Amino acid sequence: MTNIQTFSAIPSTGLAIITGSANWGLAFPEDVGAPGVALLARDLAFETPYGVSENWKLIEFDASITASGSSKTALCMYSHGNPRDHIDHECHRRSFWVLMQAGVRRVLACSTIGAVNKAIQPGDLVINADIIELGQTPYSLLPGRQRFDCSGKQLVCQHCAGVLEETARDIWPSSCRVHGVSQGLVAAHAYGPRLTSPAEALAYRSMGADIINHSIAPEATLSREIGACFTPLAFVTAGFNDYMDRSRGQLLQEGVLPSLSMTASRLALETAARFADDEACVCHDLKSPQPEERYTRY
Numbered sequence: 564m565t566n567i568q569t570f571s572a573i574p575s576t577g578l579a580i581i582t583g584s585a586n587w588g589l590a591f592p593e594d595v596g597a598p599g600v601a602l603l604a605r606d607l608a609f610e611t612p613y614g615v616s617e618n619w620k621l622i623e624f625d626a627s628i629t630a631s632g633s634s635k636t637a638l639c640m641y642s643h644g645n646p647r648d649h650i651d652h653e654c655h656r657r658s659f660w661v662l663m664q665a666g667v668r669r670v671l672a673c674s675t676i677g678a679v680n681k682a683i684q685p686g687d688l689v690i691n692a693d694i695i696e697l698g699q700t701p702y703s704l705l706p707g708r709q710r711f712d713c714s715g716k717q718l719v720c721q722h723c724a725g726v727l728e729e730t731a732r733d734i735w736p737s738s739c740r741v742h743g744v745s746q747g748l749v750a751a752h753a754y755g756p757r758l759t760s761p762a763e764a765l766a767y768r769s770m771g772a773d774i775i776n777h778s779i780a781p782e783a784t785l786s787r788e789i790g791a792c793f794t795p796l797a798f799v800t801a802g803f804n805d806y807m808d809r810s811r812g813q814l815l816q817e818g819v820l821p822s823l824s825m826t827a828s829r830l831a832l833e834t835a836a837r838f839a840d841d842e843a844c845v846c847h848d849l850k851s852p853q854p855e856e857r858y859t860r861y
């Protein structure tokens with residue numbers, strides 16, 4: 564018997580929430596029960612030139628909680644958890660192709676992180692300002708090789724990061740800290756799923772990283788490539804001493820994730836609701852077309 568999958572048309576929307584380990588163990592947004600947030604559809608699947616992209620949700624923010632005072636929608640999926648049954652880092656290219664077709668202008672991406680800066684502790688929320696990814700994404704969405712330049716400056720949207728920090732100062736537990744984008748913290752990207760070794764943690768620290776993230780580089784780079792603002796929402800589940808303690812087999816601190824995943828999920832929804840809908844941002848100009856002769860003359 565042939566299993567025939569049904570594909571949906573990609574809805575138009577300006578906003579995307581990429582969920583991740585920060586929301587682990589929750590159906591997002593259903594389990595959060597945030598006022599003014601409705602699930603319009605789940606289990607959407609879209610066809611892309613790179614294969615099928617599954618497990619999308621379409622959510623709606625009620626006019627009472629948005630910055631503009633009008634209702635708005637967002638596409639939502641657990642990007643690096645797709646497909647559900649095996650590891651496939653190319654999932655990011657498929658998902659951001661979907662976001663490009665949808666016309667998405669702002670991306671909020673949720674994850675958990677490890678800290679290699681001793682001053683950043685488990686439970687802290689970190690809105691990093693810059694990213695180290697030595698190989699860059701192998702899964703670019705740019706058409707052609709010479710048609711566009713994509714700047715590596717301001718990979719994190721200063722404006723949206725400010726909205727996230729402001730919202731977090733109201734919601735995040737007072738026993739933990741919120742490290743805002745103005746601190747200039749740096750995230751190193753390392754593809755998972757294996758967690759970082761002590762030697763790798765030291766190497767990233769010596770390169771100038773404060774935290775390590777398993778999904779941020781393709782999310783940020785592909786946001787730039789589709790001309791969208793990118794904002795990371797991440798909290799710490801392992802500190803520097805957790806990386807270095809070779810006598811302990813486990814890296815992650817028990818209890819941090821379950822206690823903060825609901826708060827992080829609520830923070831994501833409240834922040835996304837407060838993002839401006841159509842305000843132009845400097846991020847939108849950091850992908851620049853090249854002169855035609857650079858790709859027509861060779």
Ligand SMILES: [Zn+2]
Pocket residue numbers: 720721722723791792793844845846847
């Ligand atoms: Zn921006």
